[in-house]
Amino acid sequence: MNEEITLKLTTDEVAIIVDALEVDLEGYLESAKEARGNGNRADVETFTEAATRIQTLMTKLQPHVDD
Template structure:
């Protein structure tokens, strides 16, 4: 199980993290498309899973900023 780590961030810092995650997400989405085009199902699964996890984290962080 993953350990939760308490962390204090400003809304600006969270927005910076979200921006960085968006760039990372775009890379994984593009990699999944390329893998799909190459017929590499294993990579499609890996990249899609990574993109989904990043999207989930981004949503969680964005929700924190909206609560303020």
């Protein structure tokens, strides 16, 4: 499942992906916060892991985005 792939993207395309990931990240962080408030540890763990993975990918992509 962790097969490496090679893509050719423009910096604009990478920026679009990063923007979409930011929205997803915010959603997962909010969901983790709600789950924490509800005492649902399993969901907190799931949403936090997803947020962490998204943040890692964003960090990897960010250097390829024009400012």
